[in-house]
Amino acid sequence: xxxxxxxxxxxxxxxxxxxxxxxxxxxxxxxxxxxxxxxxxxxxxxxxxxxxxxxxxxxxxxxxxxxxxxxxxxxxxxxxxxxxxxxxxxxxxxxxxxxxxxxxxxxxxxxxxxxxxxxxxxxxxxxxxxxxxxxxxxxxxxxxxxxxxxxxxxxxxxxxxxxxxxxxxxxxxxxxxxxxxxxxxx
Amino acid sequence: xxxxxxxxxxxxxxxxxxxxxxxxxxxxxxxxxxxxxxxxxxxxxxxxxxxxxxxxxxxxxxxxxxxxxxxxxxxxxxxxxxxxxxxxxxxxxxxxxxxxxxxxxxxxxxxxxxxxxxxxxxxxxxxxxxxxxxxxxxxxxxxxxxxxxxxxxxxxxxxxxxxxxxxxxxxxxxxxxxxxxxxxxxxxxxxxxxxxxxxxxxxxxxxxxxxxxxxxxxxxxxxxxxxxxxxxxxxxxxxxxxxxxxxxxxxxxxxxxxxxxxxxxxxxxxxxxxxxxxxxxxxxxxxxxxxxxxxxxxxxxxxxxxxxxxxxxxxxxxxxxxxxxxxxxxxxxxxxxxxxxxxxxxxxxxxxxxxxxxxxxxxxxxxxxxxxxxxxxxxxxxxxxxxxxxxxxxxxxxxxxxxxxxxxxxxxxxxxxxxxxxxxxxxx
Numbered sequence: 346x347x348x349x350x351x352x353x354x355x356x357x358x359x360x361x362x363x364x365x366x367x368x369x370x371x372x373x374x375x376x377x378x379x380x381x382x383x384x385x386x387x388x389x390x391x392x393x394x395x396x397x398x399x400x401x402x403x404x405x406x407x408x409x410x411x412x413x414x415x416x417x418x419x420x421x422x423x424x425x426x427x428x429x430x431x432x433x434x435x436x437x438x439x440x441x442x443x444x445x446x447x448x449x450x451x452x453x454x455x456x457x458x459x460x461x462x463x464x465x466x467x468x469x470x471x472x473x474x475x476x477x478x479x480x481x482x483x484x485x486x487x488x489x490x491x492x493x494x495x496x497x498x499x500x501x502x503x504x505x506x507x508x509x510x511x512x513x514x515x516x517x518x519x520x521x522x523x524x525x526x527x528x529x530x531x
Numbered sequence: 532x533x534x535x536x537x538x539x540x541x542x543x544x545x546x547x548x549x550x551x552x553x554x555x556x557x558x559x560x561x562x563x564x565x566x567x568x569x570x571x572x573x574x575x576x577x578x579x580x581x582x583x584x585x586x587x588x589x590x591x592x593x594x595x596x597x598x599x600x601x602x603x604x605x606x607x608x609x610x611x612x613x614x615x616x617x618x619x620x621x622x623x624x625x626x627x628x629x630x631x632x633x634x635x636x637x638x639x640x641x642x643x644x645x646x647x648x649x650x651x652x653x654x655x656x657x658x659x660x661x662x663x664x665x666x667x668x669x670x671x672x673x674x675x676x677x678x679x680x681x682x683x684x685x686x687x688x689x690x691x692x693x694x695x696x697x698x699x700x701x702x703x704x705x706x707x708x709x710x711x712x713x714x715x716x717x718x719x720x721x722x723x724x725x726x727x728x729x730x731x732x733x734x735x736x737x738x739x740x741x742x743x744x745x746x747x748x749x750x751x752x753x754x755x756x757x758x759x760x761x762x763x764x765x766x767x768x769x770x771x772x773x774x775x776x777x778x779x780x781x782x783x784x785x786x787x788x789x790x791x792x793x794x795x796x797x798x799x800x801x802x803x804x805x806x807x808x809x810x811x812x813x814x815x816x817x818x819x820x821x822x823x824x825x826x827x828x829x830x831x832x833x834x835x836x837x838x839x840x841x842x843x844x845x846x847x848x849x850x851x852x853x854x855x856x857x858x859x860x861x862x863x864x865x866x867x868x869x870x871x872x873x874x875x876x877x878x879x880x881x882x883x884x885x886x887x888x889x890x891x892x893x894x895x896x897x898x899x900x901x902x903x904x905x906x907x908x909x910x911x912x913x914x915x916x917x918x919x920x921x922x923x924x925x926x927x928x929x930x931x932x933x934x935x936x937x938x939x940x941x942x943x944x945x946x947x948x949x950x951x952x953x954x955x956x957x958x959x
Binding site: 411447 | 565622623625626627714715716717718719720721743745746747796855859860868871874875876879883884885886889890891893895954
């Protein structure tokens with residue numbers, strides 16, 4: 346993932362930002378049902394585990410030695426990703442959020458996310474591959490205040506309604522998971 | 532305030548002092564009396580198949596390296612250099628010939644023996660390296676690929692320690708012709724709770740399901756569990772809960788929980804594979820255990836097995852109010868990758884650090900720790916009396932058996948826990 350982003354026109358970059366800022370606002374405003382409408386029906390939502398790997402002696406002196414990819418147990422590995430979900434799982438999370446007895450969200454968390462570093466990596470007729478970073482502040486009364494940081498590796502498609510999220514891989518920057526849950530909608 | 536352990540848990544363990552979960556003095560006793568004298572789960576043989584393979588583990592707060600030596604034997608050594616005490620292994624898993632301390636490069640073989648001291652070359656008196664290896668875990672044994680270690684050199688054999696739990700564990704392990712496999716590195720996360728509450732939850736507490744998890748577990752599902760559910764205690768601290776399905780139940784409803792979302796979402800190949808396993812279940816584990824549809828298991832002191840979502844878990848204490856919870860996705864060895872993927876998703880979507888169900892459990896456990904830390908409640912012990920005396924032997928199932936609402940699994944755990952702490956307190 347070392348390639349430069351593709352050239353975008355100011356208008357195309359603006360359209361991507363518009364999509365991401367809208368999405369962030371929906372999630373922070375807890376309008377999860379509207380967020381679901383931004384997903385394509387075959388959406389894949391993956392959160393790889395990050396493993397503390399052994400240094401590979403043969404790679405020393407080269408950038409591969411410190412590659413982020415080596416740390417990830419994602420959808421392609423036969424390890425154990427933290428999450429790999431589809432529309433059904435995400436809809437279940439959204440459905441739960443509006444139940445009276447979703448106790449881990451009672452009272453609900455207050456979140457604020459800043460989305461940045463939006464880079465269009467690849468574009469063809471149907472698909473846009475976009476990288477972006479987030480800082481997500483999370484505060485829940487009686488529980489914890491914490492910061493989630495990560496990168497989202499997205500694939501978007503487009504229809505009359507605008508962009509749709511087809512695939513999201515969330516690379517979380519944790520050392521040890523000391524947060525109440527990594528079950529949020531990142 | 533002075534207290535003795537016998538004041539914390541009453542005779543029949545129906546009233547349990549909140550200090551059991553929150554008092555640092557209790558925790559110090561637990562380290563010696565429970566974690567110093569039990570078999571503790573370290574890992575599964577499928578994680579270290581080749582010579583030089585290693586994974587990290589913990590025994591309470593003691594970091595341990597679990598490795599397969601050049602001789603093929605399994606070794607467990609404390610991850611701390613004999614010279615200055617630094618950890619000699621930092622990776623979660625891998626394959627190596629040597630563990631090297633970063634400070635002065637003392638190096639150890641995977642069996643824990645000391646290989647080299649770089650500084651000795653310029654010294655006249657060479658230290659005796661054979662006496663300077665990593666601290667060995669004195670007892671390491673495995674059963675069905677499950678590796679346990681104990682700090683107690685005189686502890687009973689692992690198979691005897693597990694006792695009749697083997698009957699219930701085999702209902703799962705022996706269902707698959709090639710046994711099971713632990714996938715990848717364990718999920719690990721920290722919860723502000725006492726280690727015993729996650730243990731109790733998995734030991735037999737299916738009763739919180741339709742309440743704490745009401746957003747996901749319907750009253751209808753729970754009624755079915757209550758109707759067919761069995762809670763078993765094979766020995767104090769060991770327990771299993773499961774449904775015993777009627778003999779004419781279609782295979783789709785007995786396939787160890789996977790007839791639900793996991794199987795449906797996994798597609799046709801997964802369903803076909805499950806049908807095949809269930810078709811041979813009676814042959815492999817007998818007709819009774821073929822009808823068992825597991826819920827949760829607990830093995831004293833801190834190993835849990837969530838059969839319905841195929842995960843093993845260990846609740847590692849980090850002081851009285853903090854847990855490092857480890858959890859492994861477990862799949863049938865030799866199953867096609869599509870089946871393994873469907874099963875790991877059936878675990879991680881609902882349990883683990885991002886699980887939609889587990890987030891409610893973590894919440895309850897950390898809130899309980901707050902409740903257990905209220906000073907003014909010393910004379911207001913928690914009530915553990917539900918179903919007292921209702922358990923009884925069963926014609927076919929080993930152990931004492933009851934309905935799932937009977938909290939005898941927890942009373943038995945705490946009676947054993949009390950007696951073991953008392954032995955340490957009295958210097959036995």
